[in-house]
Amino acid sequence: MQVQQFRPVVIAANAGACGVCNVRRQSVCSAIEDADLARLAEASTTRLLAKGQSFIEEGAPSTDFFNVTAGTVKLYKLLPDGRQQITGFAQTGHFLGLAVSHTYAFSAEALEPVQLCRFSRPKLRAMLDDFPALEKRLLETACSELAAAQDQMLLLGRKTAKERVASFLLSRVKDRSQCCQFNNRIHLPMNRLDIADYLGLTIETVSRTLTMFKRARRIEIPSGSEIIVLDYAWLQQLAAGLY
Amino acid sequence: MQVQQFRPVVIAANAGACGVCNVRRQSVCSAIEDADLARLAEASTTRLLAKGQSFIEEGAPSTDFFNVTAGTVKLYKLLPDGRQQITGFAQTGHFLGLAVSHTYAFSAEALEPVQLCRFSRPKLRAMLDDFPALEKRLLETACSELAAAQDQMLLLGRKTAKERVASFLLSRVKDRSQCCQFNNRIHLPMNRLDIADYLGLTIETVSRTLTMFKRARRIEIPSGSEIIVLDYAWLQQLAAGLY
């Protein structure tokens, strides 16, 4: 486990930028009317992160909230001996830092070059007080994350390795289908270790399971970070536990 | 797996009852001012459930929301072949049904005689529109549940059986300490199968681990549903993965 340097780059205050932000409609910011975009822009700043840079540390005071505007982030928790559990991957549009507590409940690290919108706690608080629609939107976000977390608990507690990997591939296909048209070609910004730490497995089991799928002609693996789903229905059955 | 009958008992509309509700201050209802309690009482009805009765079914339309006012409830998800994952236990004061989706993401069943406050979706929506403080409170609730879910993912994905059982016992001690004074005597309203399905283990492993703790003089088991924690610090170390 490498020590992460903590040197995010602050580009600029978002003066005027929220109006031209192309991810606004897919994020919580869509709750803010066009007329109030100035307030939103004033409350946020932009950060650029390189791959591997950490920007939320579990246990640290939760002074900031973030909106991912480009790239992919991993959210994870650690045990003292280094065991890691990735609780989720956050992509474009994802809001980070939902926490009633004043310390972060998880850590976050960029898996690829990432762009973030940063809100300080007081400024977010002020925005929430002034725009109830934003609070409603955050509640919706929290609820859907809660549902995803419950799905993941089912996966971690009760699914076999094959079922886990199949579920993971399907979730990647669905994620991709939301932004682009349906596409059976998956890009994986995370490495095998991250996949393993997300699925509660080891790197070897993930690798073995993927090659098993490949040999069964259910997927193709043109490169380490690219996977093509050949038999979507089969993966669905498997992910649902129907063998 | 037994088929649950779906026959909840509706006692009465809560006309006036919210004012004397002794769990209001520990629930989301504390967000409502005394002056507005009439609105709250009008929006809700009370239900009594017997042990084993199910009142939320995964996939069914989420028409109602609930507040547990007495007893313990298990929240769970099922795989088609019957594998069960319990995602949490809800006790007095717990709000149920947080879901942006129009179908429930989980099922719920009473583990002992349970009393519920029921809100219909439209009435809750109306309350939320009229009382922003309630929405804030729900968001806080959702956030703390999210944090708990992340803890559980770490447990399910990366902890050993001993660590899981230790974590479970500690969470029970903490739950109990909140309402009563600190007490190392735990009452377990759920049976061994429920504990197993919560921890991602089998009933036998739970039993074996508990007897292991007992033989090591870390706990006592006066009865099947009672456990006395003798060595709190040891359990803490174990639960944290520090052996």
Added chain:
DNA sequence: CGCACACTTGAACCCCCTCAACCCAAGTGG
């Protein structure tokens, strides 16, 4: 008393982990 049910205990097995070697592509430097 005797049945039912929950829990415990024992023995064998197996899925996944651990450990180790190997492959391969991308640097890197002499």
Added chain:
DNA sequence: CCACTTGGGTTGAGGGGGTTCAAGTGTGCG
């Protein structure tokens, strides 16, 4: 240009933690 290194990924062999299957032990309740 090529030897060497480095890091991610794959593959193989063996072992172990937890499951499975099965029997035994309460314990409450008719």
